[in-house]
Amino acid sequence: xxxxxxxxxxxxxxxxxxxxxxxxxxxxxxxxxxxxxxxxxxxxxxxxxxxxxxxxxxxxxxxxxxxxxxxxxxxxxxxxxxxxxxxxxxxxxxxxxxxxxxxxxxxxxxxxxxxxxxxxxxxxxxxxxxxxxxxxxxxxxxxxxxxxxxxxxxxxxxxxxxxxxxxxxxxxxxxxxxxxxxxxxxxxxxxxxxxxxxxxxxxxxxxxxxxxxxxxxxxxxxxxxxxxxxxxxxxxxxxxxxxxxxxxxxxxxxxxxxxxxxxxxxxxxxxxxxxxxxxxxxxxxxxxxxxxxxxxxxxxxxxxxxxxxxxxxxxxxxxxxxxxxxxxxxxxxxxxxxxxxxxxxxxxxxxxxxxxxxxxxxxxxxxxxxx
Numbered sequence: 001x002x003x004x005x006x007x008x009x010x011x012x013x014x015x016x017x018x019x020x021x022x023x024x025x026x027x028x029x030x031x032x033x034x035x036x037x038x039x040x041x042x043x044x045x046x047x048x049x050x051x052x053x054x055x056x057x058x059x060x061x062x063x064x065x066x067x068x069x070x071x072x073x074x075x076x077x078x079x080x081x082x083x084x085x086x087x088x089x090x091x092x093x094x095x096x097x098x099x100x101x102x103x104x105x106x107x108x109x110x111x112x113x114x115x116x117x118x119x120x121x122x123x124x125x126x127x128x129x130x131x132x133x134x135x136x137x138x139x140x141x142x143x144x145x146x147x148x149x150x151x152x153x154x155x156x157x158x159x160x161x162x163x164x165x166x167x168x169x170x171x172x173x174x175x176x177x178x179x180x181x182x183x184x185x186x187x188x189x190x191x192x193x194x195x196x197x198x199x200x201x202x203x204x205x206x207x208x209x210x211x212x213x214x215x216x217x218x219x220x221x222x223x224x225x226x227x228x229x230x231x232x233x234x235x236x237x238x239x240x241x242x243x244x245x246x247x248x249x250x251x252x253x254x255x256x257x258x259x260x261x262x263x264x265x266x267x268x269x270x271x272x273x274x275x276x277x278x279x280x281x282x283x284x285x286x287x288x289x290x291x292x293x294x295x296x297x298x299x300x301x302x303x304x305x306x307x308x309x310x311x312x313x314x315x316x317x318x319x320x321x322x323x324x325x326x327x328x329x330x331x332x333x334x335x336x337x338x339x340x341x342x343x344x345x346x347x348x349x350x351x352x353x354x355x356x357x358x359x360x361x362x363x364x365x366x367x368x369x370x371x
Contacts, residue, residue, distance in 0.1 A: 019223050020230070024063045027056035028230055031237025040244035047248050054241040055270060058088055061234035062274040067227040071218050084231060085271055085298070086305040091239040092267045093306070094313050095246040105320035108310040110264030113160055113325055113333070114368075115302040116152075118268055119295050120336045121361035123276040127291040128343065129354030131283035138288040142347040144197075144204040148296035149344065151193045153337050155303040158182055160333065164324030172324020176315060183308035190304025197297070205293050261368055272298060288349065328371065332364055 031053050034040070040050040065084035072080060093108050131138045159182060164172040174182060197205050219227070253263055275298050282290040307323075314321040325333065339360065343353040 019219055020067075020226060021063075023056065024060040025226075025230055027053065027060040028234035028237050031057040031241055032233060035237060035240035035244060038244070040241065040248065047245065050241055050245055054238065054245065057234045057237045057241065058270055059274055061088060061231055061238060064227040064231035064234060067219055068224055068231060071221075071224040083305070084235065085275075085301065086309060087235050088238050089267065089271045089302070089306050090309045090313070091235075092242045092271075093310055095239070095242040096250060096263060097313075097319055098243070098246065098317075106322040107260065107264055108306070108321060109160065109323045109325060110261040111267045112264075112302055112306060113329055114261070114265040114268035115272060116156060116160075116299055117332065117336060117361065117364045118265075118272055118276070119299040119302075120152075120340050121357045121364065123272070123279055123295045123298075124292075124340065124343075125354045125357030125361055126276075126280050127283035127288065127295065127354070128349045129351060129358060130280050131286065131288050131291070132349060132351040132354055134284055135286050136350070138283070138286060138349050139347055140289040140292055140344070140349075141204055141206065142344070143201075144206075144289070145292055145296070145344040145347075147193070147196060147201070147204060148292070148300065149337070149341055151189055152296060152299055152303070155186055155189055155300065156333060156337065158185060159303055159307050159323060160325045161330060162324075163322075164326075164330075171322065172326075173320075173322055179311050179315065179321070183311040186304045186307050190300055193300055193304070197293075206289065259368065259371055261371075265365070265368060268302075272302075292344075328367060332360070332367075336360060 034050050034053050039046045039053075041047075061084055065080055069080045089111065093111055096107050097105070128138075162182075163174050163178075166174065166178060168175040168178060249263060250260065253260055275294050279291040279294040282288070282294065310321065313319065336357075339356055343349060343357065
C-alpha cells in the first residue's frame, strides 16, 4: 500500500490518490460520454446501461458534494450538499415533466411526497430498528428533533395539502401568485432551519450525551477542488442523461399499467439512497442524533429547495404543476407525522418505534402500486 500523500484524505476506506475513489471520478466522465453518444437511444441494452451510469453519476455527485461540504464546514457545507441533491432531483423531475406523457404535472408532488414517506418511515424506521436491535435503547436531543418535525409539518401542509383546499384555481393546484408565495415561504422556513441548526442553536443537534463525535480531518484544498470539478461534471451528466431517459421511463411505467407515482418513488429513493445508508450506519454506531440530522434534514431540503425550484421552472416554462395530494396520501402523511412526533417525543427509542414506521412505509409502497 502506497504511503498517504499530503494531498490525501484519511477518511476510512479511502485509499486513492487525493482520497477520491476511482469510481467517483470515472462515473461523471462516463456519464458525459454516454450522453454525447446518445446511449439511451441505442436499444434496450443501451437504455439499461445509460440508466446504470445515471445511478452511478448521482451517487458520485452526492459523494463529491459531501467532500466539498466537509472542507468548507458549516453552515455552508450543509447548503452545498442540499443544493447538489436539489439539482439532481429537480433535473430528473423537470426532464420527465417536459416529456409530457402521463400525468407529468403531478410528478413533483409525487416525488416530494415519496421523499417524505421514505424518510419519515423507511429511513427513520430502519435507523430506529437497526440501532435498537444492537443497543436496545437509544437517546437523542429532543429539542433538535422537535424543531425539525415542526418545520417539516408546516412545509408539508403548505406545499402538499393546502393546494387541494384553495379556490382560486380548480383542482389541487396553486395560482401563480399563490405558487410564488409558497415558494418564498418554503425557502424562508428552510433557511431559518439551517441557520438554527448550524449557528444559533447548534447545540440542539449535538449528541444527547454531550460527547463530541469523531470526525475525519477535512480534505486538502487540492482534493476539494477536484471534487468540486467532478461534482459539476456529474450534475451536468445527470441532467443530460435524465433528459435522454425521461420518455423511455414514463413509457415503460405507463405501458406496464402502473401508476406514474411510482416514477416519483424511484426518483426519491435514488436521490436519498446515499444519505439513507449513512443514517443507518450512524444508528448502528449508536449515533442516533446524527441519523436524525441526516434524515430530517434531507426531508426539509427536499421540500424547502425542490418545491421552489420546480415552481420557478413551472412559471418560466408555463408547465402545469399539481401539488395537492389525494385523500389516501393525506391520511398517510398525517399518520406519518403523528407517529414520528410520538416516536421522538421523549428522547428515547426502541425496536417498537422502528417497526411501526416500517409497517407504515410498507403500506405506503403497496398502496402506491395498488391504489
